[in-house]
Amino acid sequence: MNLRQYEYALAVADEGSMTAAAERLGVTQPSLSQQVGALEKHLGVQLFTRTPSGVSVTVAGRAFLAEAKIATTASRRAIAAARAADGELAGELIMAVHMGLGARQLPQVLGELRSRHPKLQVTLHEEPDPADIERLVRQGTLDMILVHNIPAGCTFDTHPLGEEAYVAVLPKGHPFLSDGAALRLEDLASEGWVRFRRGSLLDDYLARLLGDAGLSPHTVARASQISTAVRLVAQGLGVTVVPASAIPEGFEELACPLLPSLAEPVLVGVRRNPGSAEMVMLDHLSRQNWCGTDLFCQPATH
Known part of the structure; x- marks a missing residue:
């Protein structure tokens, strides 16, 4: 039984x-x-149920794979640490990022x-639910997280990077775009709204904003990506309404600042006892502008 067999079983799952x-x-x-069969023989349990369309993980398989993931992650970190000590950054750095952030x-x-x-190599988990982040942290899978709020129970060290500004996005030719002045949410109360996947962090944030303003505008569409x-x-x-930095290039002219200005903190969490790769990533992240695009760092007002 070896780590390669673990990796094979994880890939199959x-x-x-x-x-x-x-x-x-x-x-x-x-x-x-053959390797997966040898692993199952050594363990004395069946990890997968073979079906005509593929395989499914057994109860015993799920228990084994949860620990196998931790073991392979630890092995990866050990290799990366050894190489970093020799002056070479190598291996895989795994990071979870909230939707649209960065x-x-x-x-x-x-x-x-x-x-x-x-x-x-850097692997990004984009738009994980809070429960997914907590599970990945608990399993030891993540090295870093880029979030607005550190999940409950997460023991990562927290480093503030700045704030993420939010802006309104309006259709081409909308009258409010003519003067570039800041808008209140109330100004958009009669508009149809494009919202996001129910239960996503961004949609929950919008729901709170609208609820606090006493607004319940009509939702005309929902999207899973900003x-x-x-x-x-x-x-x-x-x-x-979206984070300013998440607006795709070429659509900046559709954005209007908000009054009062809206922003959320941008935090990076780094696992305890980080290696050289995590510290280099943190340094690069710290040198970025985290108030959104330069255009919206200081919103205009009437």
């Missing part, structure tokens, strides 16, 4: 298919099946990291 897992890992399907900053940071540390919502607004479906 992720893909739900021996064939798909073999393709992802770059091995032959018979070789992967949409402009993260690509720049990752580009800089790639050019300076080409052997360091870029999609902005494009729907651009086509005249309605209005929305």
Whole structure:
């Protein structure tokens, strides 16, 4: 029994298919099946139930894979720590990011990291639910989180980066866009709204804003991605409110600052006893502008 067999079993569980897992890992399907079979024989339990359409994880398999994930993560960190001690940043850094947060900053940071540390791989979990973040933290899967609020029970060290400004997004040609003045939520009460997936952090935030303002505008559409919502607004479906930095390039002219200004803190959580990769990432993140795009750092007012 070895870590490679753990990785094979985890890949099979992720893909739900021996064939798909073999393709992802770059091995032959018979070789992967043999290794998983040998692992099951050594454990004395069946990890997967074979079906005509693929495989499903057994109860014993779920228990084993939860611990196998921790073991493979620890192995990855050990390798990365050894290489970092020798002056080379390598391995995989895993990070969870709230929806839309860092949409402009993260690509720049990752580009800089790639050019300076080409052997360091960064994996992003975008838009996880709070429960998912808590589970990933508990399993030891995450190295860092980029969030508005540190999840309950998370023991990561917290580093404030700044604040994320929110702006209203209006359809092309909307009268409110003509003077670029700040808007109140009440100004948009009669508009149809493009909202987000129910239960998502962003939609919960909008629901609180509208509720606190005593507003219940009509929802005309829902989107799972901010870029999609902005494009729907651009086509005249309605209005929305989003983080300024998450507005796709080319749509900035559709944004209006809000009065009073709205913002949430931007926090990065780093696991205890971080390695060199986490500290380099933190340094790059700290040097970014976290008040949204420069255009909206200081909203205009009437």
